[in-house]
Amino acid sequence: MSTQNPMTPAETAENQExxxxxxxxxxxxxxxSGIPTLGNxxxxxxxxxxxxxxxxxxxxxxxxxxxxxxxxPAKFRRQINEMFALLLAIGLDPEKSLLFVQSHVPAHxxxxxxxxxxxxxxxxxxxxxxxxxxxxxADNINLGLFAYPALMAADILLYxxxxxxxxxxxxxxxxxxxDIAIRFNNLYGNVFTIPEPYIxxxxxxxxxxQEPTRKMSKSDENANAYxxxxxxxxxxxxxxxxxxTDSDACVRYAEGKxxxxxxxxxxxxxxxxxxxxxxxxxxxxxxxxxxxAVAEAVIExxxxxxxxxxxxxxxxxxxxxxxKQGAERAYAVARRTLSKAMKKMGFVLV
Ligand code: ATP
Ligand code: LTN
Numbered sequence: 298m299s300t301q302n303p304m305t306p307a308e309t310a311e312n313q314e315x316x317x318x319x320x321x322x323x324x325x326x327x328x329x330s331g332i333p334t335l336g337n338x339x340x341x342x343x344x345x346x347x348x349x350x351x352x353x354x355x356x357x358x359x360x361x362x363x364x365x366x367x368x369x370p371a372k373f374r375r376q377i378n379e380m381f382a383l384l385l386a387i388g389l390d391p392e393k394s395l396l397f398v399q400s401h402v403p404a405h406x407x408x409x410x411x412x413x414x415x416x417x418x419x420x421x422x423x424x425x426x427x428x429x430x431x432x433x434x435a436d437n438i439n440l441g442l443f444a445y446p447a448l449m450a451a452d453i454l455l456y457x458x459x460x461x462x463x464x465x466x467x468x469x470x471x472x473x474x475x476d477i478a479i480r481f482n483n484l485y486g487n488v489f490t491i492p493e494p495y496i497x498x499x500x501x502x503x504x505x506x507q508e509p510t511r512k513m514s515k516s517d518e519n520a521n522a523y524x525x526x527x528x529x530x531x532x533x534x535x536x537x538x539x540x541x542t543d544s545d546a547c548v549r550y551a552e553g554k555x556x557x558x559x560x561x562x563x564x565x566x567x568x569x570x571x572x573x574x575x576x577x578x579x580x581x582x583x584x585x586x587x588x589x590a591v592a593e594a595v596i597e598x599x600x601x602x603x604x605x606x607x608x609x610x611x612x613x614x615x616x617x618x619x620x621k622q623g624a625e626r627a628y629a630v631a632r633r634t635l636s637k638a639m640k641k642m643g644f645v646l647v
Contacts, residue, residue, distance in 0.1 A: 323352040323495065324458040326359035326399065326449075329373070329380035330366070335524040335595060336503035336513035338387070339566045340464030344497045346388040348462060355395035355456050355627065356384055361406060362399070362449065365442040366434055366516070379606075382616060383526060386606035395630075397623030399452065404631035408451035409444070411638060412477050415484075416447045420473060426466070450474040453492055455631040460495035465502045466512055468494050485641035488634070503563060506540040509555035527603065530596045537592040538585075548579035548587050557584075560591050567594045 325345060327337060348354055358380045363373070377398060384396055399405050421427065421443055431438045441448075453461055453474050461471050471494035478489040503513045507522040517523055521536055528536070542556040550558050550572045561575050564587075570578070579587045609616060640646055 320351070320353045321460065322355070322456065322458040322490075323348055323460040323462055324355040324357075324453055324456045324492075325462050326357040326362070326452050327380060327384075328359045328363040329376040330363045330368075331376065331515035332379065332525040332527045333383060334503075334513050334515045334526070335563065336464070337515065338526055339503055339563065340466075340497075341462060342384075342387050344462050345394075349390060349393045352460065354389075354393070355397075355458070355630075356389055357396075357452065357627070358384070358398045359449075359452065360398055360400045362445060365439065365445050366430065367437060378613075378616060379610065381620060382606055382609035383602075385609050385619070386602050391619050391623065395456075395623060395626050396619065397627040398620055401620065401624035402455075402627045402631050404455055404628070404635040405448065405451050408455055408631075408635050408638065409448040411642065412450050412454070412481070413444050413447040415480055416444075416450075416473070416477055420476070421446060424469060424473070426470065446470050446473050447477070450477045454478055454489045455634045456627075457490040457634060458492050459490060461492050462495040462497070465496055468496060481638070485638075488638050488641055503566075504555065504559040506536060506556075506559070509541055509559045524595060526599060527606070528599075533596050533599070534589070534592040537588045537595070540588060542584050546583055548582065548584070549576050560587065564591045564594060567591075567598050 323345075325341060327333065327342065333342065345354065345356055358377055360373075360377050363376075368376075381396070381398060385391070389396055424446055427443060427445065430442055434442070449470050450473065453471075454477075461467075461474075463471065471492070475491055475493075478491050482489055482491075505511045505513050505517065505522040506524070507519055513523045515523060515525070521539055524533055524536055537560070540556060540560060542560070543554055545554060545557075548557060548561070550561050561572055564570065564575055565572060579590075636646060
C-alpha cells in the first residue's frame with residue numbers, strides 16, 4: 298500500500314477547511330448472489346471488519362450487480378436480507394461504517410450510465426470475469442453482464458474512496474475503475490478521487506475444494522466446492538474431508554500441490570500460523586489429520602458469526618431500520634458526487 302497522499306488538490310483544499318485531516322476512505326461491495334463462502338470471508342469481508350477504525354468505510358450489498366445473472370425473485374429477496382444481516386454478523390458496525398443496499402441509492406445506476414459512455418467496448422471485452430461468466434451462462438450474455446464494470450466504477454467513485462478492499466480477482470475491475478476516473482477527470486476537471494485496490498496477502502485467492510485451480514465461488518453448482526458461511530459443523534467437516542488433494546501424502550506447500558496449498562492457505566488465514574509452521578505441525582501426519590484440523594479451525598471461526606446472523610435474521614424490523622438509515626446516509630454522499638459529475642459534463646441541473 299502506498300504511503301503517499303493520494304488526495305487531489307481540490308480535496309486537499311476542501312480538507313484544509315476542517316481542523317483535523319480526514320481519515321482515508323475505503324469502500325467495498327458484495328453481491329447477494331448466494332450465501333458468501335469462506336473465500337469471500339477470508340479474501341474480503343474479514344478484512345473489512347479490521348479496517349473500520351482506521352478508515353472511513355462504506356460497504357454495500359451489490360444487488361444490482363447480482364441480476365447480471367438470472368435470479369429467482371423470492372430467493373433473491375431473501376439473499377439481499379441475508380447478506381445485509383451477514384455484514385452485521387461479521388462485525389461491521391453501522392455506527393462506525395456506512396452500510397447500505399446498492400439499489401436503495403439510485404445514484405449508482407445513474408452514474409453507471411454516465412461512466413458507461415466513457416468506457417470502451419475493447420476494455421470491457423478484456424475483463425476476465427465477463428469472459429468467465431459469459432462462458433458459464435452462454436444462454437444469457439446480457440448487456441448488464443458486459444457493462445458490469447461501469448456500474449462497479451460508479452459504486453466506487455460516488456463515495457470518493459482512497460482504497461477498495463477486495464480479493465485478488467477484482468484487481469482488474471479496480472484498475473478499469475481508475476482508468477475511467479482518470480479519463481473523466483482529464484475531460485471535465487477533478488471530480489473523482491482515484492482509488493487504489495487494497496488486497497490483503499492472506500486469503501486473497503481461496504480456491505475451490507473440488508477444482509483447486511479455480512477460485513472458490515458461491516455460485517458454483519457443486520456445493521462440495523465451497524464452504525458457505527452458513528454451513529453447520531458436520532457439513533464443514535464432510536466438505537474438507539472430501540477436498541481434492543494429491544497422492545504425495547505430505548503436508549507441504551509446493552508447486553503442483555494446488556489442493557494441499559489451498560488447505561494450508563485456509564488454515565494459515567484462520568489460525569495466523571505461517572506455512573512453514575504448518576508444515577512442521579503436520580510433519581509425519583497424513584491428510585486425514587490435517588483436513589480435520591483445518592475443518593475444526595474453520596468451524597470455530599464461523600461459530601460466533603453464525604450465532605449473530607441468526608439473531609439479526611430474527612429481527613426483521615431492526616434489519617429494515619438499519620437499511621433505511623444506511624440508504625439515507627449513502628444517498629447524501631452519492632448525490633453530491635453525481636451532481637458534481639453532471640454539472641461538469643454540462644447537464645442542466647434544476
Ligand atoms: P459469484 O461467485 O456469485 O460471482 P463472487 O463470490 O465471486 O461471486 P462477490 O460476491 O462479488 O463475488 O465477492 C465479494 C468479495 O469476495 C470480493 O472482494 C471478491 O474479491 C472476494 N472473493 C470472491 N471469491 C474469492 C476467493 N475465492 N478468494 C478470495 N476472495 C474472494
Ligand atoms: N464486482 C465485485 C462486487 C462489487 C464491488 C463493487 C467490489 C460490486 N461493486 C464496488 C468493490 C467495490 C465482485 O464481483 N466481487
